[in-house]
Amino acid sequence: xxxxxxxxxxxxxxxxxxxxxxxxxxxxxxxxxxxxxxxxxxxxxxxxxxxxxxxxxxxxxxxxxxxxxxxxxxxxxxxxxxxxxxxxxxxxxxxxxxxxxxxxxxxxxxxxxxxxxxxxxxxxxxxxxxxxxxxxxxxxxxxxxxxxxxxxxxxxxxxxxxxxxxxxxxxxxxxxxxxxxxxxx
Numbered sequence: 001x002x003x004x005x006x007x008x009x010x011x012x013x014x015x016x017x018x019x020x021x022x023x024x025x026x027x028x029x030x031x032x033x034x035x036x037x038x039x040x041x042x043x044x045x046x047x048x049x050x051x052x053x054x055x056x057x058x059x060x061x062x063x064x065x066x067x068x069x070x071x072x073x074x075x076x077x078x079x080x081x082x083x084x085x086x087x088x089x090x091x092x093x094x095x096x097x098x099x100x101x102x103x104x105x106x107x108x109x110x111x112x113x114x115x116x117x118x119x120x121x122x123x124x125x126x127x128x129x130x131x132x133x134x135x136x137x138x139x140x141x142x143x144x145x146x147x148x149x150x151x152x153x154x155x156x157x158x159x160x161x162x163x164x165x166x167x168x169x170x171x172x173x174x175x176x177x178x179x180x181x182x183x184x185x
Contacts, residue, residue, distance in 0.1 A: 051149050052086035058147050059157035060120075062091065064107075070166035071099035072133075074107070076143075085149040093126060093141045097133035104171045105131045107162045116158045119148035130167060
């Protein structure tokens with residue numbers, strides 16, 4: 001009898017831990033929305049700004065790093081640019097596949113401080129799409145963005161950071177699955 005009560009408590013504890021882990025991502029998203037701490041910018045192209053505030057400048061810096069063993073080198077031509085809120089700015093990024101095989105790269109952006117993420121609007125960004133590279137290929141990408149005129153006045157600088165992932169295996173798996181599905185039709 002005593003073992004049944006212990007077993008019941010252990011099973012309930014395991015179930016509660018599973019439910020908590022499952023709910024963690026939505027809870028995190030709600031927390032970030034409430035506090036403005038998420039740092040996740042929009043992954044969709046923005047509309048062009050209609051106004052520019054010439055009396056204010058914002059320092060925008062850029063960082064990139066490859067995740068784990070991703071065979072890519074990515075860096076911006078300029079480490080930092082000064083922009084006026086609402087002003088369209090173009091920054092060039094250089095990327096290279098460091099491997100001797102064709103690879104597919106995906107860049108995931110984040111903005112710091114997190115509360116500034118919703119005020120950084122990208123019109124064109126290499127992060128919008130998967131980028132295919134031939135072996136050892138070097139490519140140049142353009143980032144076209146502006147900082148919203150509604151950016152809080154206490155934010156004087158922000159950092160746009162890209163984490164680069166090698167998604168070649170998942171892209172190849174999707175292509176192979178689609179080929180098998182088409183062949184079966």
